[in-house]
Amino acid sequence: MQLTDLTMLELAAKLAAGEVSSEEATRASLTRIQQVDPKVRAFLRVDEAGALAAARASDVRRKSGSPASTLDGVPLGLKDIFLTEGVETTAGSRILEGFVPPYDATVVRLLKEAGLPLVGKLNMDEFAMGSSNESSAFFPSHNPWDVSRTPGGSSGGSAAAVAAREVFGALGTDTGGSIRQPAALTNTVGLKPTYGRVSRFGVIAFASSLDQPGPMTRTVADAAALLQVIARPDAQDATSADAPVPDYSADLEAGVRGLKLGVPREYFTEGMDPEVEAAVREALREYERLGATLVDVSLPHTKYALATYYLIAPAEASSNLARYDGVRFGLRAKDARSLRDVYALTREQGFGAEVKRRIMLGTFALSSGYYDAHYLRAQKVRTLIREDFTRAFQQVDALVSPTSPVPAFKLGEKVEDPLSMYLMDIYTLPCNLAGLPGLSVPCGFTKAGLPVGLQILGRPFDEAGLLRIARAYEREHDFFRRSAPL
Amino acid sequence: MALTLEQVRHVATLARLSLTPEEEQRFTTQLSAVLDAVEQLQSLDVEAVEPTSHATLTSSRLREDVTRPSLPPEKSLANAPAKSDTSFAVPKIIE
Amino acid sequence: MPVSDFQPVIGLEVHAQLLTQSKIFCGCSTAFGAEPNRNTCPVCLGMPGVLPVLNQRVAEFAVRTGLALECTIRPTSVWSRKNYFYPDLPKGYQITQFDQPICEHGRLVIDTPQGEKAIRILRIHMEEDAGKSVHDAGGGQSLVDLNRAGVPLLEIVSQPDLRDADEAVEYLKAMRDVLVYLGVNDGNLEEGSFRCDANVSVMPKGSTTFGQRCELKNLNSFRFLKQAIEYEIARQVDVIESGGKVVQETRLWDVNKGVTRSMRSKEEAHDYRYFPEPDLPPLHVSAEAIDAAAKALPELPRAKLQRFTSQYGLPAYDARILTAERPLADYFEACAGHYKDYKKLSNWFLGELMRLLKEEGTPLSALRFTPAQLGELLGAVDQGMVSANAGKDVLGEMFRTGKAPADIIAEKGLAQVSDTGAIEAVVDDILAKNAGEIEKYRAGKKQVFGFFVGQVMRAMKGKGNPALVNELLKKKLGD
Numbered sequence A: 001m002q003l004t005d006l007t008m009l010e011l012a013a014k015l016a017a018g019e020v021s022s023e024e025a026t027r028a029s030l031t032r033i034q035q036v037d038p039k040v041r042a043f044l045r046v047d048e049a050g051a052l053a054a055a056r057a058s059d060v061r062r063k064s065g066s067p068a069s070t071l072d073g074v075p076l077g078l079k080d081i082f083l084t085e086g087v088e089t090t091a092g093s094r095i096l097e098g099f100v101p102p103y104d105a106t107v108v109r110l111l112k113e114a115g116l117p118l119v120g121k122l123n124m125d126e127f128a129m130g131s132s133n134e135s136s137a138f139f140p141s142h143n144p145w146d147v148s149r150t151p152g153g154s155s156g157g158s159a160a161a162v163a164a165r166e167v168f169g170a171l172g173t174d175t176g177g178s179i180r181q182p183a184a185l186t187n188t189v190g191l192k193p194t195y196g197r198v199s200r201f202g203v204i205a206f207a208s209s210l211d212q213p214g215p216m217t218r219t220v221a222d223a224a225a226l227l228q229v230i231a232r233p234d235a236q237d238a239t240s241a242d243a244p245v246p247d248y249s250a251d252l253e254a255g256v257r258g259l260k261l262g263v264p265r266e267y268f269t270e271g272m273d274p275e276v277e278a279a280v281r282e283a284l285r286e287y288e289r290l291g292a293t294l295v296d297v298s299l300p301h302t303k304y305a306l307a308t309y310y311l312i313a314p315a316e317a318s319s320n321l322a323r324y325d326g327v328r329f330g331l332r333a334k335d336a337r338s339l340r341d342v343y344a345l346t347r348e349q350g351f352g353a354e355v356k357r358r359i360m361l362g363t364f365a366l367s368s369g370y371y372d373a374h375y376l377r378a379q380k381v382r383t384l385i386r387e388d389f390t391r392a393f394q395q396v397d398a399l400v401s402p403t404s405p406v407p408a409f410k411l412g413e414k415v416e417d418p419l420s421m422y423l424m425d426i427y428t429l430p431c432n433l434a435g436l437p438g439l440s441v442p443c444g445f446t447k448a449g450l451p452v453g454l455q456i457l458g459r460p461f462d463e464a465g466l467l468r469i470a471r472a473y474e475r476e477h478d479f480f481r482r483s484a485p486l
Numbered sequence B: 001m002a003l004t005l006e007q008v009r010h011v012a013t014l015a016r017l018s019l020t021p022e023e024e025q026r027f028t029t030q031l032s033a034v035l036d037a038v039e040q041l042q043s044l045d046v047e048a049v050e051p052t053s054h055a056t057l058t059s060s061r062l063r064e065d066v067t068r069p070s071l072p073p074e075k076s077l078a079n080a081p082a083k084s085d086t087s088f089a090v091p092k093i094i095e
Numbered sequence C: 001m002p003v004s005d006f007q008p009v010i011g012l013e014v015h016a017q018l019l020t021q022s023k024i025f026c027g028c029s030t031a032f033g034a035e036p037n038r039n040t041c042p043v044c045l046g047m048p049g050v051l052p053v054l055n056q057r058v059a060e061f062a063v064r065t066g067l068a069l070e071c072t073i074r075p076t077s078v079w080s081r082k083n084y085f086y087p088d089l090p091k092g093y094q095i096t097q098f099d100q101p102i103c104e105h106g107r108l109v110i111d112t113p114q115g116e117k118a119i120r121i122l123r124i125h126m127e128e129d130a131g132k133s134v135h136d137a138g139g140g141q142s143l144v145d146l147n148r149a150g151v152p153l154l155e156i157v158s159q160p161d162l163r164d165a166d167e168a169v170e171y172l173k174a175m176r177d178v179l180v181y182l183g184v185n186d187g188n189l190e191e192g193s194f195r196c197d198a199n200v201s202v203m204p205k206g207s208t209t210f211g212q213r214c215e216l217k218n219l220n221s222f223r224f225l226k227q228a229i230e231y232e233i234a235r236q237v238d239v240i241e242s243g244g245k246v247v248q249e250t251r252l253w254d255v256n257k258g259v260t261r262s263m264r265s266k267e268e269a270h271d272y273r274y275f276p277e278p279d280l281p282p283l284h285v286s287a288e289a290i291d292a293a294a295k296a297l298p299e300l301p302r303a304k305l306q307r308f309t310s311q312y313g314l315p316a317y318d319a320r321i322l323t324a325e326r327p328l329a330d331y332f333e334a335c336a337g338h339y340k341d342y343k344k345l346s347n348w349f350l351g352e353l354m355r356l357l358k359e360e361g362t363p364l365s366a367l368r369f370t371p372a373q374l375g376e377l378l379g380a381v382d383q384g385m386v387s388a389n390a391g392k393d394v395l396g397e398m399f400r401t402g403k404a405p406a407d408i409i410a411e412k413g414l415a416q417v418s419d420t421g422a423i424e425a426v427v428d429d430i431l432a433k434n435a436g437e438i439e440k441y442r443a444g445k446k447q448v449f450g451f452f453v454g455q456v457m458r459a460m461k462g463k464g465n466p467a468l469v470n471e472l473l474k475k476k477l478g479d
């Protein structure tokens, strides 16, 4: 077994015992990246010097018996959407190529304070708009389980890097499923916390009312440990929540006996891959064996979620992306001679097709004469979708469903058909519209060896409950021990 | 609903995107398809429904009126495509 | 139809910069005059990833202003984004309030030749200022300075209740007085920290349908406001008279030419695409907070002016000057606690004190003497212990050194001689030396009397009590 095969907590235990140093772990991670990343292409940028310096500082703390946290010294990767002071951050876009932030995102600061070496920036769909990583302006990442397939998106690079054991864990962001869907497609754990649980300050915005950063790890316990580091109120984020942060590992092993798990009818629909359905149904039976009660529930407005999402998210994005104008940072079109050109040519050359498509859609949805019928109506339907969940959680403790309707698909398969790509998120995006926490945990493989993910959705701020439910399943099925055939 | 080419051009102007003729055509088709798909929302009766603009109903977090250090101008302008002394520079604005 | 057959209709939009230390959504200083982009940070530069957090004083100031202008305060007001591209607007949108502003439905009472008139306030909202672009920077470039970006503003929008340029000026002055009194704004039109746009239209007298309006900008003095409105009224009447139609547009006041001119913007029609700002939760203002703000509200200029005329019996002219600025009014009231001849006190304020303040450029807050000391000085003048003229010198010395009036009078030997015997001796001496002048006086040349007074005062180094000197001279000269 290689060092990089360890989970975060296993490594942390060895670091604490002095059996291995953070520098060794970080070097192992960097070596693994050298070996497999040419195939996986998860990284946009590796910060070897920064990571090793942080690792050595961690080793000094460990030696002096004053680690900064339990995860002190565990190397981590960051989706390239998190601003890192002095380290180029692009959100997968040409328009930010060469942009070196003057400040750290709040979560990056928290990770640094907790002593985690940050080995580099991970590939993503441009501005997190996509479900396959193919909208990255630089190159698509590949799924370690089948490199001809997508690792999912938008946090595809993060999921691929964790699955390929290039890093021990990573941070992603989830606007409509961007943490959970790639986790499901790569046999990893992805947790999207409750909106407001983790600070968005320094996280490049896609859709402000939906975006939420979260952990992407190999195991449920790692996700709990990483969430523990980043979940807290932030004075620099007016939407961050004051709700107390519990100990996420306290009830991890408490099991599901006596819990009521809702199975939403609308999440088992036509178009779902039969093998995905089979794996998920089997997981549901496992929960019954473990003592949980399955309850048939209905979320009647689910069928409107996709339309609602594809009005609200692009509308917010069209405004959030107005700052990329060639004036203060990032790209400015070389041939821009007038102010009008600085704007229109820079944005034309700097944004990719998917980003332009969504800016166009969002601009239209907000424009005079169309606002009421599109944006405002979508916000009202959003209320109905939230109320569906509120009613369901009066009956059950959590909801269980597939994370993605299909396993990893071939790169290039859906690029020319935006609508079929948008359908990849149908089970994940209602959770974002309602601001709820959601988690994807590995629940098996298809015959072709492609991972399948089980999604668990919970009440606001019940991340601990989701982790406990996921862990109960994981204890019986340690799929995370399987390594991808690289 | 089907978008016209004119509408696509108007929206591109609002969004400051200098689309190529091919993009204008492609977006006209693709956006029309998306707008057709979202048309289903029109069938819902939302007359009495309050809109949700924020995912969670947190109360507003405020800050005290105290100054904090600004960035030194060399850092503020470090990423600027064009500058003059400590100002950002753009092609002359014609009013 | 002549101009007099048309009724102008005017509404003003006031933009007042709030007197906070830091910007509305970040900790950068609001100080004026720094090197370009010295007061900027990732937030006000609109860098990727940044989020706004509201400066709570901005909300406090908005509530205070709303209450002073008799507005309804919304318990929950909503932030919106106004989307447009401009180099001095870093994020590509301005954070402002749109359909649910913090204050609505207020009024401000002004004086017109026909008496008092209440101008209705439509709404007050909070927003961030934009930066500054310098267009004539040379080299075919414009330069962008974002020091002003994110400075907090209140926008106060009146209903179109104003009927001529004088009313507009009166309204703007009254508004400035209120904001300055509240301590939320410095009232400086020249520097642009208090500025206004005017919406002007005309309609035939007797009509109830407003004409098409034009928005006037660049009105950075009361004089320009008046001139621009008067010009614009005449222009619109001309357009209508010559069979044309007024086009709704924004027009700039050209200070040099004395005309308003159309800002023929090549920009496409604006579509601001307002929508609720997802980065800022709605602002909640509790009933308790509103009550507390109402209780803490200072007396406003108009109420104070009325009280000064009734309580102190002052003429309206005096009261207006004394209440024009709150510190002066407060100081007057403090002095009135120590000196009861209010009109005489007012004279000293309007005369000597204001002259000294102006000449020395001293703010009232830096005065070195106490209201009790000023009362003491005026008492001494009344009692003849020091002459009115010498009293002015004493006040000057108090102003510069902060010494007590009695000490200054003693040190400088300014005490007035009111001892009849001492004065009589000097009078006798002067008369004895000027027998010829006495002859002239007695022969009817009465102006010689002034000569005697002057001689006596000079001999007494100006300290003789003038009333006594006069009285004794008249007696001795046999009048």
Ligand SMILES: [Zn+2]
Residues within 6 Å of the ligand: B070, C023, C026, C027, C028, C039, C040, C041, C042, C043, C044, C045, C150
């Ligand atoms: Zn700032």
